[in-house]
Amino acid sequence: MDHALALKALILGIVEGLTEFLPISSTGHLILAGDLLSFNSEAGKVFEIVIQTGAMLAIVWEYRAKLMAVVSALPRDRGAQRFMMNLFVAFLPAAVVGLLLAKPIKAHLFQPIPVALAFILGAFVILWAERRTHIVRVTSVDNMSPIDALKIGCVQCLALVPGTSRAGATIIGGLLFGLSRQAATEFSFFLALPTLTAAGAYQLYEARHLLSAADSGWFGIGLIAAFVSALLCVRWLLRYISRHSFDAFAWYRIAFGVAILLTAYFGIINWTAD
Numbered sequence: 001m002d003h004a005l006a007l008k009a010l011i012l013g014i015v016e017g018l019t020e021f022l023p024i025s026s027t028g029h030l031i032l033a034g035d036l037l038s039f040n041s042e043a044g045k046v047f048e049i050v051i052q053t054g055a056m057l058a059i060v061w062e063y064r065a066k067l068m069a070v071v072s073a074l075p076r077d078r079g080a081q082r083f084m085m086n087l088f089v090a091f092l093p094a095a096v097v098g099l100l101l102a103k104p105i106k107a108h109l110f111q112p113i114p115v116a117l118a119f120i121l122g123a124f125v126i127l128w129a130e131r132r133t134h135i136v137r138v139t140s141v142d143n144m145s146p147i148d149a150l151k152i153g154c155v156q157c158l159a160l161v162p163g164t165s166r167a168g169a170t171i172i173g174g175l176l177f178g179l180s181r182q183a184a185t186e187f188s189f190f191l192a193l194p195t196l197t198a199a200g201a202y203q204l205y206e207a208r209h210l211l212s213a214a215d216s217g218w219f220g221i222g223l224i225a226a227f228v229s230a231l232l233c234v235r236w237l238l239r240y241i242s243r244h245s246f247d248a249f250a251w252y253r254i255a256f257g258v259a260i261l262l263t264a265y266f267g268i269i270n271w272t273a274d
Contacts, residue, residue: 013225023168054226118163
């Protein structure tokens with residue numbers, strides 16, 4: 001195995017795992033990290049699907065008891081049925097919009113400079129949301145209505161713009177729509193399961209000609225790295241939000257976005273978007 005390639009896979013897997021469920025955009029970080037590491041090959045498209053799968057499996061593992069309980073109770077329990085219906089309702093808007101706009105978005109926005117601008121704009125949305133009066137109507141994902149789910153599903157569409165953050169859109173959207181921090185964050189985690197599965201399946205089908213058994217080694221490194229780092233990140237985030245706001249993530253987004261713009265303007269880094 002190419003050791004340099006394995007190291008890049010490890011780094012990108014960790015980046016994916018640490019950023020997928022935080023409101024700081026995993027896609028944006030992967031675009032920028034891939035640019036810095038010169039990891040923009042065709043095989044990299046399939047690799048991103050693999051490491052997203054690793055991050056998604058961390059949610060499956062962390063919430064395995066709840067997911068198994070929901071599945072086993074689904075035929076007879078209305079609460080389990082409502083939970084699954086809410087996930088389906090929340091998933092639909094991004095699925096439809098993604099099918100319609102995925103190609104033009106990838107053609108024009110999957111580059112470092114647009115990502116940096118989305119980082120900064122998203123940060124100001126978070127700061128604005130945190131300064132609004134937060135009235136909690138829903139304290140648990142089990143108490144959500146289909147209308148709550150639909151609203152969050154609509155704001156998830158914003159995450160199709162790289163740098164916006166799927167987690168950021170759904171968590172902050174949840175807060176604005178009256179969910180508690182715990183409920184908004186956990187529903188964002190659960191919504192990642194159908195969203196990442198569908199997106200990954202579609203992208204894998206589109207890139208099926210790039211699949212190769214020779215890549216299994218460094219793909220495996222990336223998947224494991226994403227799984228472990230995502231699991232640690234999810235557990236940390238749930239503890240963090242019980243005592244803190246999301247302001248720190250907003251300031252990080254601003255600093256990160258400004259750094260990208262400044263390095264591009266002064267020619268310190270020759271980002272591919274230039």
